[in-house]
Amino acid sequence: MNVAELQKKLIAAARVQPPDDRVPYAFEKRVMALLAARPGIDRWVWWTRGLWRAAVPCAVVALLLGAWVFVNSVTSSNATDLAQNFENTLLASVDPSDQVQ
Amino acid sequence: MERTEAELIAAVLRGDPASFEPLVQRYSPRVFATARRYARRESEVEDIAQEVWLKAFEKLHSFRGEAPFEHWLMRLTVRTCYDFLRAHQRNRESSFSDLSGPESDWLEGFVTQPEAAAETAEAAKMLVTRALEQLSPAARLVITLLEIEDRPVREIAQLTGWSVPLVKVRAFRARAELRKILKKMARDKYL
Numbered sequence: 058m059n060v061a062e063l064q065k066k067l068i069a070a071a072r073v074q075p076p077d078d079r080v081p082y083a084f085e086k087r088v089m090a091l092l093a094a095r096p097g098i099d100r101w102v103w104w105t106r107g108l109w110r111a112a113v114p115c116a117v118v119a120l121l122l123g124a125w126v127f128v129n130s131v132t133s134s135n136a137t138d139l140a141q142n143f144e145n146t147l148l149a150s151v152d153p154s155d156q157v158q
Numbered sequence: 159m160e161r162t163e164a165e166l167i168a169a170v171l172r173g174d175p176a177s178f179e180p181l182v183q184r185y186s187p188r189v190f191a192t193a194r195r196y197a198r199r200e201s202e203v204e205d206i207a208q209e210v211w212l213k214a215f216e217k218l219h220s221f222r223g224e225a226p227f228e229h230w231l232m233r234l235t236v237r238t239c240y241d242f243l244r245a246h247q248r249n250r251e252s253s254f255s256d257l258s259g260p261e262s263d264w265l266e267g268f269v270t271q272p273e274a275a276a277e278t279a280e281a282a283k284m285l286v287t288r289a290l291e292q293l294s295p296a297a298r299l300v301i302t303l304l305e306i307e308d309r310p311v312r313e314i315a316q317l318t319g320w321s322v323p324l325v326k327v328r329a330f331r332a333r334a335e336l337r338k339i340l341k342k343m344a345r346d347k348y349l
Contacts, residue, residue: 058268058269066272067286067340068301069277070277070278070285071283076194077190077191078190078194084182084186085183086179092215
């Protein structure tokens with residue numbers, strides 16, 4: 058069987074027979090009744106929902122930052138202290154112990 | 159005197175929900191015709207149409223009025239249909255062994271005389287519906303919009319919210335998927 062030809066025929070069949078656009082009786086009344094029956098927007102509900110949605114990303118960020126600070130403190134305790142080095146370099150020129158006697 | 163679309167929308171946004179009813183009346187045939195492309199059962203079609211209108215009411219403030227209301231509504235309809243397809247993708251049929259009599263006859267007629275197989279036959283429509291139902295949601299959407307409704311890629315991108323390259327990639331995959339399904343149909347029928 059020629060599948061490409063079959064595909065062409067079936068697509069053509071779908072094209073020549075467009076779907077029905079009939080609307081059920083009083084459909085618009087049903088939609089309007091549904092809209093009227095909907096509860097009003099409660100701002101507190103939206104606020105609470107937003108807070109709950111934000112809770113998980115905030116927890117993830119807090120955990121990541123905590124882990125980063127922990128790992129940093131462990132590695133920096135063994136390494137040279139950058140702040141101390143900076144201070145030594147800055148004050149080297151006024152260090153009296155380095156002055157020639 | 160009949161109020162214009164812009165007047166009706168402005169009235170709804172000012173807090174007069176009753177002005178929404180003429181919009182529902184005017185555009186429901188388009189919404190139903192689109193929904194019937196993706197759902198077979200009438201109850202599902204009505205559910206889709208209802209959801210489209212509820213969403214349209216909720217999001218009406220986001221309609222800027224730069225394009226016609228109908229375009230905005232069609233975007234909403236197509237996206238709702240896509241959500242429907244994704245929610246119901248587990249219900250896709252998986253066999254062609256249960257073809258109806260007219261479907262089998264049409265297929266046999268096509269095998270013996272491909273040119274003589276009528277495209278207008280109801281059996282051909284049933285077969286294409288059956289094949290489309292087996293496609294993945296994205297493939298079905300893109301085949302319907304591109305091949306059946308003959309819309310340009312750019313318009314499909316606007317309707318679906320996908321980028322133009324993504325539409326092209328999905329169209330390529332969808333055609334391959336459809337060919338595979340038709341091959342399976344031929345195999346199930348003749349082996």
